[in-house]
Amino acid sequence: MRFLAVNYHHVDDPDQYEYPGIHPVSPVNFEKQLMILGQHFDFVSQEDILAALQGQKDLPLRSCLITFDDGLKCQYEKALPILDKLKIPALFFVTGIPYDDPPQACLVHKIHYLRARMDPDLYYKKCESLYYKITHKRLLLESLDENKVARQYRYDQGREAKLKYWLNYVLDPKTKHQIINTLFQELVKDEANFCREFYLSREMLKEMAKRSLLGLHSFSHLPLKKLDPKVLNQDLEYNIRGLKKVIGDYHFNAISYPYGNTESVSLREANLAERMDLKFGFTMERSFNTSLRSPLLLARIDTNDAPGGKAPCFLIDKNHKITILPNRHFTEKRMMYYQE
Numbered sequence: 001m002r003f004l005a006v007n008y009h010h011v012d013d014p015d016q017y018e019y020p021g022i023h024p025v026s027p028v029n030f031e032k033q034l035m036i037l038g039q040h041f042d043f044v045s046q047e048d049i050l051a052a053l054q055g056q057k058d059l060p061l062r063s064c065l066i067t068f069d070d071g072l073k074c075q076y077e078k079a080l081p082i083l084d085k086l087k088i089p090a091l092f093f094v095t096g097i098p099y100d101d102p103p104q105a106c107l108v109h110k111i112h113y114l115r116a117r118m119d120p121d122l123y124y125k126k127c128e129s130l131y132y133k134i135t136h137k138r139l140l141l142e143s144l145d146e147n148k149v150a151r152q153y154r155y156d157q158g159r160e161a162k163l164k165y166w167l168n169y170v171l172d173p174k175t176k177h178q179i180i181n182t183l184f185q186e187l188v189k190d191e192a193n194f195c196r197e198f199y200l201s202r203e204m205l206k207e208m209a210k211r212s213l214l215g216l217h218s219f220s221h222l223p224l225k226k227l228d229p230k231v232l233n234q235d236l237e238y239n240i241r242g243l244k245k246v247i248g249d250y251h252f253n254a255i256s257y258p259y260g261n262t263e264s265v266s267l268r269e270a271n272l273a274e275r276m277d278l279k280f281g282f283t284m285e286r287s288f289n290t291s292l293r294s295p296l297l298l299a300r301i302d303t304n305d306a307p308g309g310k311a312p313c314f315l316i317d318k319n320h321k322i323t324i325l326p327n328r329h330f331t332e333k334r335m336m337y338y339q340e
């Protein structure tokens with residue numbers, strides 16, 4: 001079997017932001033990609049995967065799950081109507097912090113928003129000067145491993161990609177919070193209002209829960225592998241508890257780990273998810289799943305990497321024959337989390 005999971009973030013008008021920072025897939029391209037995927041794969045739902053895991057039925061030979069991370073409002077407004085029209089199931093992974101009291105935006109979204117609304121030079125200079133003000137150290141991006149940066153951010157170039165990498169993976173979380181929150185507050189005066197505009201509303205969440213469309217994406221959207229065990233536990237518990245406060249009784253079966261790379265998720269997080277009675281989980285390992293072995297660490301690719309995306313990792317012909325393209329970090333068999 002070949003089970004392909006494809007992930008989306010923003011499905012929205014790409015021209016609404018002044019600077020690159022948020023890269024939405026337009027609703028038209030979203031629909032086009034679904035049509036392409038539908039020629040080669042049978043779309044499956046959360047229920048199909050659960051049934052396959054319980055041995056009640058097999059997944060189709062070539063199956064595809066459409067997923068969304070981050071619980072963004074545009075996913076409900078722009079993507080769900082298209083999915084419903086085409087009768088394609090999907091799964092939406094939601095964070096908890098925007099529904100906390102007071103509501104807060106995830107730091108990663110603050111970064112995206114700042115980059116989308118601020119001239120890149122100005123953004124860099126402001127980060128540099130705040131970093132100096134806080135630590136009395138100079139910001140040195142030259143020392144970063146270019147390959148690591150390129151592997152993580154294929155759609156950002158040069159200094160912007162390095163700055164993003166440095167903020168997300170190198171800088172200590174406390175300083176990072178200080179820098180980003182300072183810049184975000186300069187730009188966005190009312191964070192609660194920002195959350196209302198940016199994330200799924202409570203009503204939307206309730207409706208999606210009724211349709212069994214929800215999964216977890218952690219409470220605070222931090223790289224889970226870096227959290228100490230107690231904080232990690234708490235984070236996932238808050239995620240479940242916080243969302244249940246909004247949607248009522250709901251059994252969460254699935255998780256997608258924030259960022260999903262080997263620096264953010266490991267067997268430890270997968271084991272914890274399993275202990276919390278979650279049944280399957282997604283990394284961002286660029287691969288097909290050819291079995292449901294290790295269901296808490298499934299592979300998944302970004303929309304850009306899939307056929308019909310900006311830079312597909314593989315081609316697929318009318319006989320469903322697959323040709324993997326070189327240098328796209330895609331493997332036909334699982335490599336990163338275990339050897340398949």
Ligand SMILES: [Zn+2]
Nearest residue numbers: 069070258259
């Ligand atoms: Zn995310």
